[in-house]
Every structure is written in structure tokens, then in C-alpha cells.
């Protein structure tokens with residue numbers, strides 16, 4: 001199965017979870033040299049301007065979903081609704097080098113994906129994927145819970161034991177911003193320097209990871225905790241205490257984000 005087929009599979013699974021209504025969500029994957037060789041790369045002369053490209057992205061090939069693509073059906077239209085872009089060597093642009101047939105173009109969240117990859121590559125040499133969707137309970141929790149990053153993380157950690165183990169660095173929480181532009185991409189990329197999960201209030205979630213399963217699992221974990229928060233109506237009587245969380249930290253030898261417990 002090539003990477004685009006894998007994107008078709010995982011996007012369908014995301015849609016099945018109810019996280020990707022209509023065209024919600026986008027995914028991008030940094031291709032290795034061997035993975036690039038599986039595609040018949042072309043010079044399409046279809047460029048997308050992108051100023052101030054980070055140096056660590058120059059000449060990289062990235063598989064990515066199309067803007068407006070419905071995750072329910074991507075798997076049935078891979079050559080239209082996905083493709084590969086190449087970041088230019090010196091110019092301020094990326095070029096479509098495979099796919100995106102029938103006048104399709106990469107996601108409108110290209111800034112967050114590219115700048116996010118650049119951030120994660122600086123801190124994780126095994127980084128491969130940025131995944132975005134509109135996970136329902138996470139969005140709902142941003143409406144009910146105070147939008148303070150440290151408090152939000154502490155609530156998530158205190159709701160189920162595995163949350164702090166999987167996300168000892170906590171979650172990054174953005175202020176609400178208009179989506180699809182460079183500014184939200186830059187702010188998200190700053191968060192991604194320290195976090196693998198970044199939440200956009202009243203919108204959705206981004207995760208960064210080394211495999212599709214990794215990214216999917218991070219979102220599932222946060223969404224599960226958010227769901228528990230909502231099911232219990234935020235009445236947090238018997239949550240994990242700070243002492244409990246410290247016990248987990250000690251036993252699992254976790255380096256956790258300062259200022260939360």
C-alpha cells in the first residue's frame with residue numbers, strides 16, 4: 001500500500017469517528033527518498049506561493065490532502081483528492097508534482113502543515129505526519145472549559161490515567177483565530193515546537209507524530225478524555241489528584257510540563 005492509499009484509509013477511519021464532517025480535516029506526510037521513488041514525479045508547473053520557507057523544508061516531498069476533500073470518499077478518488085508537493089530549492093513556492101487531478105489543490109491549512117513540519121523536525125528527527133480534524137468532544141470541551149492551556153491540560157490529565165503518560169508535555173491551546181492563513185500557521189508552529197497536540201478552540205485539533213496510528217491515537221486519547229469531561233458534565237468529584245499524577249510521573253519516569261501539577 002503506498003502512502004496515498006494509507007491516507008485514504010486513515011481519512012475514512014477519521015470520518016467514521018464523526019470527526020470529519022463535509023470537508024473537515026487535512027493530513028500531510030513527509031516522504032522519505034524511498035517513498036518518493038514510488039511515485040511518477042512530474043513537473044506540473046502548478047505552483048503555490050509560500051514566502052519565507054523554512055530551510056529545513058527545502059526540497060522535501062510531502063503527500064497531502066486536497067482542499068475541500070471529503071474524508072468519507074478520499075479513498076475512492078486518490079488521484080483527485082490527494083497528491084504530492086515539492087518544496088522549492090530556492091524559490092518562495094511549492095509545486096504539485098503528483099496527483100491533485102481535476103483542478104484540485106492542497107489543503108487551505110498548508111501554512112500550518114508546512115510550518116508545523118518544520119517545527120517538529122527541529123525537535124524530533126523521526127517526525128513524519130501532521131493530522132488535523134474537528135474531533136467533536138474536543139471542540140465541545142473548548143466551549144465549556146476555561147481556555148487556559150495549563151488548566152486545560154491538568155483537567156485532561158486528571159480524567160484518565162493514560163492521558164499524562166501519553167502526553168507528559170501537555171497540550172498546546174491556541175486562542176481562537178481565523179483559520180487557513182499564515183498567522184494561525186505561525187502561531188500553531190510555535191506551539192508544535194513543544195507539543196505534539198495543539199487545540200484550536202471552537203474548531204478542532206492538530207497532532208504531530210511518527211505514523212498515522214501515532215497521530216490518530218493522540219487525537220483519540222485527548223478526545224476520550226474530553227468525552228469523559230462532557231459525560232460527567234464537568235463535575236470533577238473523583239478525578240486524579242495532584243498526588244496521584246505525581247505518583248504516575250514517578251513510576252513511569254515522565255518528564256512532565258512544568259506548572260501544571
Ligand code: 13P
Pocket residue numbers: 023024025026065066067068069106107108109132133179180
Ligand atoms: P481544507 O478542506 O482546505 O483542507 O480545510 C478543511 C479544514 O478543516 C479547515 O480547517
Ligand code: ZN
Pocket residue numbers: 024025132133134179203204
Ligand atoms: Zn479545520
